Amino acid sequence: MNILYLNNEMTIGGVAKCILILAKELSSENKIFIASKEKGALLDEFKKIGINNISLYDVENKSPFNMVKNVIKIVKIVKENNIDIIHSHHRMTTLLAKIASKFVKVKVIHTQHLCIEDKFKLTNLALKNIRIITVSESAKRILVEKSNLNGKKITTIYNTIETSCKNKEVDTRLIELKNKGYFIVAQVSRIIDYKGVYDFIEVAKKTGLKCKNIKFFLIGDGPELDNVKKTIIEQNLEETIYILGAKNNVIEHLKYIDILLLCSYIEGLPLAPLEAFSQGVPVIATNIDGTNEEIIDGENGYLVNVKDTEGFKNRILYLYNNKEKFIYMKEKSKEIFYERFNHDKYIQQHRQIYKKLKNK
Structure with missing residues (x-):
């Protein structure tokens, strides 16, 4: 299947690292695409495995004009690359992807990386009626209790990490x-x-x-x-x-x-x-x-x-x-x-969710 990963930016942080792990492990059996801001410290790591970033406009800019431009961009990406699943890792990119899915046939899934403390209504708007992955049971509980989301649509998958690195240079x-x-x-x-x-x-x-x-x-x-x-x-x-x-x-x-x-x-x-x-x-x-x-x-x-x-x-x-x-x-x-926090379990759980979502 063709999978598009969305995030605000691919910085050297936990969210982008998780996307990179998924891209590396799943690229042999799927066609992987990423879209985010034009600049990001981890973009070179994606290039090394043959994945180039498709630039989005700054999703933090919530002006109607900017949001429309991003929705149009996502629709274009989906059409040109026959995307089956959009897996978004940022609340606003998920909202944009959900709007885009109204104009083009694509399934949307969201990973919630933070235990949010505010913006519960916006979170409900962005995530309602789509499949959600949370990285902890606490994050799931907050989405259910504070943002009134359906717990049956939420699965917790603990994060994992890469335990080896080619760059051996230490300060x-x-x-x-x-x-x-x-x-x-x-x-x-x-x-x-x-x-x-x-x-x-x-x-x-x-x-x-x-x-x-x-x-x-x-x-x-x-x-x-x-x-x-x-x-x-x-x-x-x-x-x-x-x-x-x-x-x-x-x-x-x-x-x-x-x-x-x-x-x-x-x-x-x-x-x-x-x-x-x-x-x-x-x-x-x-x-x-x-x-x-x-x-x-x-x-x-x-x-x-x-x-x-x-x-x-x-x-x-x-x-x-x-x-x-x-x-x-x-x-x-x-x-x-x-x-x-087993690496193989992390990948397998994602495979299962993608398969179920695509066949639904």
Whole structure:
């Protein structure tokens, strides 16, 4: 079948990574197309497997004129490429695809990646009467309870990740500090407020005052990057916190990391913990919807309250000082990853949904 994946943009983030995994695995038996903004850090990865991006107008622009242009564009893509299924990964691209489906024969499916906190009516408008995949049971519950969507049309499929990477280059600062015997704690996320990046700085500051042998790394990029750099300098934390920027080979960097933090306020089912678990790295994260379906407290990591920087600090120091527990968690991280977030299961579940949708 011919499948069109829609998203706002193909950045180095969880959503685009999931689309890339599906495209790689399903391209041998299907014709795959993608459409998003003209620019995106992961577009080159799609090109490597022979998939070029078809440019959409900015879907965040909700003016009627812009929406009409995008609907016309999607209809054209469907007609020219005989698309059977549109799989959209963004609320607005799903709404546009649903409107387009009124003018051309195509099935639409949506993946909900976030546990939404607002815009429940818009979500209902965009997703009503179509097949939905959620990346966590929490995301499904919110769609049913808050957006009044039919739970029978919603299937939860836990995310997966690629456990290998051709790019083996790792930032030399990370390697040097690890080789000197420092204990490495990192957060991998967009540098944006709702990822708790300023809490991460506070955790690093508090922990550094208790133990000089622990160093912190922030891996990612985003709109708060300049402010975060400024905050680190203002608080004289340049020798405690290192910013590495966005990396397309996080897996390779995780091989040098002891603990992963995730200080987020909202998620769906974040990929960074899964990447960490696959490399035997325990995760300390906020106890929020989605994330708390990945972490079994005390087994593959710890859950702490949102903004509880003292709790993060205490958990880091506990694992640093208790090697036996730390080693146990490293082993459990890998074990739980392969039990619950299996790559083959992820692909097979999507195959089944596509087949049912096409034959309906």
